[in-house]
Amino acid sequence: MTDDQTRPPTAVIDTITESVNSRDLSGLAAAIGELTTRQLVAALERLNARQRAVVYRLLPKQQALEVFEAFPPTLQGELVAGLQDGEVAALFAELDPDDRVWLLDELPALVAQRLLRGLPEHERQLTAEVLGYPNGSIGRRMSPEVLTTHPERTVGETLARLRPRVHDAETVYTLPVLDHERRIVGVVSLRDLLGADDTAAVASVMRDAHTAGATEDAELAARRCADLGVLALPVVDSESRLVGILTIDDAVRILEHEESEDAARQGGVEPLRRPYLSTPVLSIVRSRVVWLLVLAIGATLTVQVLSVFEATLEQLTVLALFVPLLIGTGGNTGNQAATTVTRALALGDVRPPDVLKVLTREMRVGAMLGLLLGAIGFAITALVYAPQVGLVIGLTLLAVCTAAATIGGIMPLVARAIRVDPAVFSNPFITTFVDATGLIIYFLIARAVLGL
Incomplete structure (x- = not known):
């Protein structure tokens, strides 16, 4: 549309x-x-x-x-x-x-x-x-109004029971098949019922059921429903008894809600949870001010690092010119890694036990990015200033990019392991880490190379 x-x-x-x-x-x-x-x-x-x-x-x-x-x-x-x-x-x-x-x-x-x-x-x-x-939990987002059938019931009997209740249920396109104790044994689609002989048993046309536990995280269950491409996902209790159903439209709604939250928090704001133009100005201010305060407090670490290395800056003031470049590059590198891994977590591509695999992978990615950017930084700075200054910038970019990508990659996994929203935890931490640690790396390299 x-x-x-x-x-x-x-x-x-x-x-x-x-x-x-x-x-x-x-x-x-x-x-x-x-x-x-x-x-x-x-x-x-x-x-x-x-x-x-x-x-x-x-x-x-x-x-x-x-x-x-x-x-x-x-x-x-x-x-x-x-x-x-x-x-x-x-x-x-x-x-x-x-x-x-x-x-x-x-x-x-x-x-x-x-x-x-x-x-x-x-x-x-x-x-x-x-x-x-x-x-x-997905139990709080499911519909308890579900039409069901039994494996020994015929297709004709199932369709006859379905017609008078077609407007009462959340969906009629997927019917869970239950045994006499309400345990799910399969599912049957309306297409399969309409295409089968009326005298055939439901057991002959049903197929295996994918289910979600009622206490399972709503986003994970919704993601699985979308990934499987099913119109509905039965929701069961700890004993596999049917308690409700999650339809694809509700799954999409959950995913849209969660992705809006993640996108907002990765940008350093709280989600508005309503259209922008209908949101009061004070609500927009409240959604932003907390993160600005958190990041401002984190920035004080940068000020402390600069004060510690004040004597180094006084000896070679040209070093101060590159502080914004190095901090910005490191922050961008870390945030790229965090965003990529956060998305992979949401899709189920990685899990907290994969932390070592992600760490080594992002370390290699960061090193390659740092090598490329460092080579460019060395060439330009050496021509404009001096080869020694160029070497400092090149080595710093290599070290900062490697460290930022590594930390940015594992922070979402650490957040998930301690049951914190990865989007909330990762980016503010990365910003603070790169600003402070990046400057320490920068000035230590400068002292070593330039003998300050």
């Missing part, structure tokens, strides 16, 4: 904003009536909380539900605060249990409890089952 099909025209957004501000409800209804659901979502994400609530109340009931389900959980929670209790209760009851949990995680505890109490008994039980699993 193209951007033109998902983004509303700028003129329409301006009309919506003007109509809300002037309380021209007829003009507002006409403006939003021209938009598709996707365009409405994009338009509402650009409005503030008050404007969003006004526009939302004018939507037809079915379209309002579709728009609400398409919102990020943070915006859903904000919209709940702007609607009346009756409107909120109706919306909440229409959501699937796993979508309710996404929303409940964003709401104050008292509001969440009130919404849960307003649900019908059956829906409240389903939602409570999902809420019972740990934060970050």
Whole structure:
């Protein structure tokens, strides 16, 4: 789908904003009536909380539900605060249990409890089952509404049981096959059922099941679902009994959420968890200020190193000219290694026990990069200044790149081993390490080569 099909025209957004501000409800209804659901979502994400609530109340009931389900959980929670209790209760009851949990995680505890109490008994039980699993686990993101069948049941019987319940389940395209103790023995697809003879037993058309443990990390389970290319992944308890199902659309949603967090934290900010234009300025400030303070404190180590080697700088002031170059090159090298290994961790290409393999591999990569950059740095600096200064720069680039790539490569693995987000742990550490240690290496080499 193209951007033109998902983004509303700028003129329409301006009309919506003007109509809300002037309380021209007829003009507002006409403006939003021209938009598709996707365009409405994009338009509402650009409005503030008050404007969003006004526009939302004018939507037809079915379209309002579709728009609400398409919102990020943070915006859903904000919209709940702007609607009346009756409107909120109706919306909440229409959501699937796993979508309710996404929303409940964003709401104050008292509001969440009130919404849960307003649900019908059956829906409240389903939602409570999902809420019972740990934060970050796939059990908290699965749907407990699953259509199943048994291996001895015929294809015709399975299809007959499927038809009246087709609108109640999260998916009908993949059916777990269970024994009499609800242990999963296989899965069967709707395609296989439709293509088989009605008298055939389900056991003859089912295939082996890939499953996820209910307490397994949500990102890992979602990644496996995407890598396997399956439409749904059954979720089981410790005794292989079915407790829910993860659909591919929910898996993609989890991965998008996790990758947005990783991308933000690798850039030294906290994830906004909502569209940029609808995020209050103070929230953006809070997302950035903590990391700026952490990095500023780390930078004091650099100042300390410079003060220790102040006498060396006074003897040959040209050395100070290359400090930004060396720090920047080392930091970039380390961050490249950390980003590559963090991504490999997310994809399951490497694991914490592979730390020695990664260490030796990144050491070789860093040495080769340092050799190349060092040779170029030596040639240019030797021509402009002096061969001895060029040798200092060349050797420093070789040492700094090797050290930075090695540390950058193993930091994500160390972070995963101690159960810390690799994206949070790696880059600030690398920046501090390279700034301080890189300067120490630089001045030690300068003293050795130049005899200072």
